[in-house]
Amino acid sequence: MASTIRLRAIVSGDTTEVQALVQHPMDSGFVKDSAGNLIPPHHIEVVEFEHAGKAVFTALWGPAVSKDPYVKFSFKGAQKGDDLTVSWVDNKGESDSLVAKIQ
Amino acid sequence: MAKQHNRPDRTRRLIVKAILAGVGLGLTGWKRARAADASLWLKDAFTQKTEADAIKALYGKDAEASDQVKLDAPEIAENGAVVPISVSSALPDVTSIAILVSENPFPLAATYKIPPGTSGMVANRLKMAKTSKVVALVESGGKIYSASKEVKVTVGGCGG
Numbered sequence: 001m002a003s004t005i006r007l008r009a010i011v012s013g014d015t016t017e018v019q020a021l022v023q024h025p026m027d028s029g030f031v032k033d034s035a036g037n038l039i040p041p042h043h044i045e046v047v048e049f050e051h052a053g054k055a056v057f058t059a060l061w062g063p064a065v066s067k068d069p070y071v072k073f074s075f076k077g078a079q080k081g082d083d084l085t086v087s088w089v090d091n092k093g094e095s096d097s098l099v100a101k102i103q
Numbered sequence: 104m105a106k107q108h109n110r111p112d113r114t115r116r117l118i119v120k121a122i123l124a125g126v127g128l129g130l131t132g133w134k135r136a137r138a139a140d141a142s143l144w145l146k147d148a149f150t151q152k153t154e155a156d157a158i159k160a161l162y163g164k165d166a167e168a169s170d171q172v173k174l175d176a177p178e179i180a181e182n183g184a185v186v187p188i189s190v191s192s193a194l195p196d197v198t199s200i201a202i203l204v205s206e207n208p209f210p211l212a213a214t215y216k217i218p219p220g221t222s223g224m225v226a227n228r229l230k231m232a233k234t235s236k237v238v239a240l241v242e243s244g245g246k247i248y249s250a251s252k253e254v255k256v257t258v259g260g261c262g263g
Binding site: 054060062065066072076 | 139141143145156204205207209214218220224229
């Protein structure tokens with residue numbers, strides 16, 4: 001199965017800018033389906049970004065984060081060609097991860 | 104005679120044990136590499152129903168308004184399901200950033216841990232049920248600084 005994660009990390013000077021896009025319904029638990037039944041909450045809770053075995057950014061998300069979430073941040077200390085690992089887990093225990101090369 | 108039969112049995116058991124241990128290690132290693140740590144989630148803060156309670160659950164103290172916190176959000180969001188919001192701060196030693204939408208059923212939308220070496224900046228997209236105040240909190244040097252902005256929503260993001 002194709003990864004749910006798209007990751008772009010680009011070094012400029014000493015700073016690496018990271019943009020991540022995750023495919024996920026992010027159901028809030030407040031929306032009804034066409035039959036009028038509430039769609040139960042189903043959303044990502046934790047996303048971890050790691051470089052060289054160290055957490056560089058951790059996102060904690062509630063149900064108010066938009067469907068197919070996007071996040072952008074930047075950190076220092078990475079070189080072009082280094083690995084950046086991203087992993088997520090949702091409230092149903094589903095998860096995915098991806099390792100991408102920093103460009 | 105019985106002794107001679109015992110030996111290959113024991114060896115076989117050892118081999119089976121070794122294989123099982125190997126499989127076990129492999130599986131847990133795989134699991135750890137593939138999933139973020141779900142225990143990091145702050146259930147208490149994310150299920151508070153008012154902005155003040157969410158901030159209390161998150162930090163245990165009040166925030167002080169600061170022009171050092173920059174909150175970028177649209178004046179008017181035509182689609183409440185996808186509202187681009189970014190927060191940045193020039194404050195030193197930022198350790199966390201949180202974003203709250205006051206009028207949402209659960210005001211706390213997202214919070215980010217910022218370790219040393221990571222910039223005090225984040226951009227994301229949030230859902231807004233209706234027109235609301237959006238609050239950005241930045242934790243720096245053990246203090247909480249905030250900025251807020253009213254965002255008008257023409258079509259709510261909670262489908263109702």
